[in-house]
Amino acid sequence: MYTIELGHFALILAFAIAIGQVGIGAVIWRGASNSGVAYMRNASIFQFVLVAASFAALMFAFATSDFSLLLAYEHSHSQQPLLYKLTSSWGNHEGSLLLWVFILTLFGAAVAMFGGRLPRKLHVLVLANQGLLGAAFIGFTVFTSNPFARILDAPIEGRDLNPILQDVGLAIHPPLLYVGYVGFSVCFSFAMAALISGKIDAAWARWVRPWTMGSWIFLTLGIAMGSYWAYYELGWGGWWFWDPVENASFMPWLAGTALLHSALVMEKRNALKIWTVLLAILTFSLSLLGTFMVRSGILTSVHSFASDPTRGLVILGILAFFICGAFILFALRGPSLRAGGLFAPVSREAALVVNNLFLATATAAVLVGTLYPLVLDAFTGIKISVGAPFFNLTFGALMVPLLIVIPFGPFLSWKRADLFSVSRRLFGAVLVALVVTIIFTAFTWQGANLLPLGFLLAFWVMVGALADLAERSQLFRIAPSRSLRRLMGLPKTVWSTAGAHFGLGVTVLGIVVVSGFETELITTMQPGDQTELSGYTIQYEGERLLQGPNYVTEHADFLVSKDGGKLRTLASEKRNYTARRMPTTEAGIQTFGFSQIYVSLGDKTPEGARVVRVWHKPMITLIWLGTVLMALAGAYSLTDRRMRVAAPKQAKKQAVGQAL
Amino acid sequence: MTRKQKRLAVIAGLSTVVLAAVVFIALAMSSTAAFFVVPSEVGERQIATGQAFRLGGIVKSDSWKQTDTVHDFAVTDCKVEVTAHFEGIMPDLFREGQEVILEGALDAGGTFIATNVLAKHDENYVPKDMADKFEEKGLCPGHTDAT
Numbered sequence: 114m115y116t117i118e119l120g121h122f123a124l125i126l127a128f129a130i131a132i133g134q135v136g137i138g139a140v141i142w143r144g145a146s147n148s149g150v151a152y153m154r155n156a157s158i159f160q161f162v163l164v165a166a167s168f169a170a171l172m173f174a175f176a177t178s179d180f181s182l183l184l185a186y187e188h189s190h191s192q193q194p195l196l197y198k199l200t201s202s203w204g205n206h207e208g209s210l211l212l213w214v215f216i217l218t219l220f221g222a223a224v225a226m227f228g229g230r231l232p233r234k235l236h237v238l239v240l241a242n243q244g245l246l247g248a249a250f251i252g253f254t255v256f257t258s259n260p261f262a263r264i265l266d267a268p269i270e271g272r273d274l275n276p277i278l279q280d281v282g283l284a285i286h287p288p289l290l291y292v293g294y295v296g297f298s299v300c301f302s303f304a305m306a307a308l309i310s311g312k313i314d315a316a317w318a319r320w321v322r323p324w325t326m327g328s329w330i331f332l333t334l335g336i337a338m339g340s341y342w343a344y345y346e347l348g349w350g351g352w353w354f355w356d357p358v359e360n361a362s363f364m365p366w367l368a369g370t371a372l373l374h375s376a377l378v379m380e381k382r383n384a385l386k387i388w389t390v391l392l393a394i395l396t397f398s399l400s401l402l403g404t405f406m407v408r409s410g411i412l413t414s415v416h417s418f419a420s421d422p423t424r425g426l427v428i429l430g431i432l433a434f435f436i437c438g439a440f441i442l443f444a445l446r447g448p449s450l451r452a453g454g455l456f457a458p459v460s461r462e463a464a465l466v467v468n469n470l471f472l473a474t475a476t477a478a479v480l481v482g483t484l485y486p487l488v489l490d491a492f493t494g495i496k497i498s499v500g501a502p503f504f505n506l507t508f509g510a511l512m513v514p515l516l517i518v519i520p521f522g523p524f525l526s527w528k529r530a531d532l533f534s535v536s537r538r539l540f541g542a543v544l545v546a547l548v549v550t551i552i553f554t555a556f557t558w559q560g561a562n563l564l565p566l567g568f569l570l571a572f573w574v575m576v577g578a579l580a581d582l583a584e585r586s587q588l589f590r591i592a593p594s595r596s597l598r599r600l601m602g603l604p605k606t607v608w609s610t611a612g613a614h615f616g617l618g619v620t621v622l623g624i625v626v627v628s629g630f631e632t633e634l635i636t637t638m639q640p641g642d643q644t645e646l647s648g649y650t651i652q653y654e655g656e657r658l659l660q661g662p663n664y665v666t667e668h669a670d671f672l673v674s675k676d677g678g679k680l681r682t683l684a685s686e687k688r689n690y691t692a693r694r695m696p697t698t699e700a701g702i703q704t705f706g707f708s709q710i711y712v713s714l715g716d717k718t719p720e721g722a723r724v725v726r727v728w729h730k731p732m733i734t735l736i737w738l739g740t741v742l743m744a745l746a747g748a749y750s751l752t753d754r755r756m757r758v759a760a761p762k763q764a765k766k767q768a769v770g771q772a773l
Numbered sequence: 774m775t776r777k778q779k780r781l782a783v784i785a786g787l788s789t790v791v792l793a794a795v796v797f798i799a800l801a802m803s804s805t806a807a808f809f810v811v812p813s814e815v816g817e818r819q820i821a822t823g824q825a826f827r828l829g830g831i832v833k834s835d836s837w838k839q840t841d842t843v844h845d846f847a848v849t850d851c852k853v854e855v856t857a858h859f860e861g862i863m864p865d866l867f868r869e870g871q872e873v874i875l876e877g878a879l880d881a882g883g884t885f886i887a888t889n890v891l892a893k894h895d896e897n898y899v900p901k902d903m904a905d906k907f908e909e910k911g912l913c914p915g916h917t918d919a920t
Contacts, residue, residue, distance in 0.1 A: 348865075455776075458783060470787060474794045481798055486806075494909070496809035496902045498827050500876075503805040507798050635861055637841045687865075696865040715842065715862035724842055726862050 120170025121261035138241025161222035181267035207260035238306030273692035282342035293332025301397035318379035348698035361403030520577020567625035574618030612746030620739030
């Protein structure tokens with residue numbers, strides 16, 4: 114079969130096309146004609162088709178367990194279920210890079226196809242930039258991390274995928290995360306194009322915002338999915354570890370969230386232009402930094418597949434080229450961008466500046482905590498680890514003021530607002546949040562501590578979000594039916610702002626409750642034994658030895674009930690994957706309302722009993738439900754006509770075209 | 774206030790916040806960072822009792838004794854060994870003769886009380902910090918290659 118060679122060839126061809134796209138784009142952008150734009154568009158689409166074909170060839174080799182492909186031999190096994198065979202194709206360094214490149218070219222093609230209303234100059238420059246990114250990363254894949262290497266004497270069986278990755282999570286988490294990461298490349302390319310052409314205005318922000326929003330939605334879901342996967346798969350009961358790799362995905366999210374808000378100011382008020390362009394550059398730079406940290410082998414984690422140092426150097430080179438290039442261009446052209454609308458220190462704009470200030474500082478705190486140990490090691494050889502205590506302290510402290518000011522934002526008017534009248538209008542929300550907090554605290558009372566302050570913060574954000582909707586629909590001030598009609602008629606963006614902020618409050622509530630009230634128990638159980646934890650009864654039924662497709666498992670059954678209520682089953686496993694002779698723990702989880710009982714197996718004692726670790730995770734699912742709510746709210750705003758991809762009205766487009 | 778004064782006030786305000794954040798981050802860093810240490814360095818560095826750090830080494834063969842959830846074992850760098858104590862469930866890949874990183878602190882008797890045990894995710898790698906340290910000090914040849 115020659116599919117592997119065809120895939121390899123397609124990838125090389127895509128590399129050549131990407132280079133051509135950059136060259137042609139650089140030559141024609143000044144006087145871009147319709148045919149020039151068409152050339153760039155077709156090149157982008159063709160580049161995507163080739164990379165997609167190449168990726169399909171790789172997946173096909175994995176699906177058919179073709180172990181003459183080195184990568185399939187090293188990371189797959191003929192007895193894996195088909196889904197894991199397919200996901201194995203990106204459960205390794207080379208394949209995951211190909212997935213990265215595939216998504217990059219997908220975005221390039223999307224800009225090419227849906228950017229028909231962009232001014233020609235801007236369109237050509239954006240596509241040329243995407244081409245440059247494509248050339249760099251396809252080149253990196255082809256020359257240092259070729260996924261299509263063959264073994265001359267094909268082995269009959271593969272070495273299997275790392276068992277921790279043999280989970281449906283591998284099918285969801287990396288693609289979501291990569292769409293988020295790489296999606297910001299479009300914002301980056303738009304920023305570069307704006308700096309090169311020297312033209313940037315509110316229309317630019319309108320074009321960039323849907324891409325930012327789309328990427329942000331996927332990144333949000335990707336991070337949340339990664340967190341839930343780590344929670345149930347690693348068997349440690351934790352949902353966030355401040356691991357450098359997690360931070361690598363979290364930093365672009367923080368910067369992207371800031372970008373989402375500053376682009377709003379730019380679109381509505383034509384202000385914060387320089388800052389927005391800088392944020393667009395920063396956000397994608399952080400995505401690249403994340404890719405570098407994860408793929409270069411400078412960190413060791415489940416994400417870093419053993420890789421050699423030359424790759425690290427090359428990818429550092431690519432990173433330096435794009436980030437330094439962008440900042441040099443920014444330094445040269447940034448000052449010439451004229452500042453736009455002015456605003457008073459108390460206004461919607463100012464509130465969004467405060468939002469950006471805290472998000473940017475929080476990003477910096479995470480960046481320092483993540484990079485400082487690496488830098489210190491590189492220059493002095495001193496090895497330190499910066500972990501949860503640092504991040505909880507700094508990040509936590511920065512989030513508190515941000516959460517306090519969030520509800521004010523939507524209440525302030527653009528340009529100039531009256532803090533006194535806004536405070537008066539929010540007074541009701543403060544009261545409601547206080548009452549809810551008191552009731553909630555009474556129901557969960559376990560002694561005096563500072564947790565109610567955390568609850569108050571979470572409820573304040575949630576109630577504040579609802580208060581915005583109530584205010585705009587004039588609830589309690591006019592007849593309920595009219596109020597309801599007003600509520601239904603509110604712009605989608607108002608709903609999505611409220612929904613996203615409410616979701617954030619939900620996540621915060623989950624975090625506070627689970628950090629404060631989580632309980633755990635380690636005990637040894639014989640079949641038939643019962644144990645109690647926080648009102649739950651856990652009964653150990655016994656265990657069986659079962660055979661999975663490529664593993665054997667000790668499968669332990671439990672019965673769980675809450676306050677003597679209905680019995681529910683829960684199964685926890687200890688698997689041993691035969692090919693790698695590697696054990697994994699599969700946690701057993703049972704959900705009660707928003708809370709979960711989490712059971713993880715330990716060793717067997719000589720007497721035949723089982724060491725069992727049980728956690729009660731109160732309201733933990735709120736953490737992820739909140740993020741899903743944020744993502745849904747973002748997706749809802751994308752359906753707003755005003756946010757539709759690059760769709761300023763025809764008349765506006767002409768105006769911009771003439772200005773260019 | 775004139776426009777210029779307003780602008781200055783805003784810039785001053787923003788700088789104050791950023792400066793405060795920088796100081797805060799630096800303070801947090803110096804009080805929470807934990808050093809990575811191999812057994813040979815435990816004596817050399819005279820680490821105080823109760824000071825949190827990370828101890829990396831190889832679980833000494835035939836040293837692991839466990840009763841239910843209480844584990845006692847020794848961590849070695851082929852030159853010096855440190856006895857360690859951990860209560861809880863060991864990670865799946867914790868084995869004698871293999872690399873491990875412990876988080877915790879020394880007690881008065883010089884035993885390392887681990888609050889967290891990190892074993893590797895994958896059988897193919899040696900934690901990088903440890904590989905570097907071992908190579909630099911010429912400890913445990915054969916355990917330094919991340920093969």
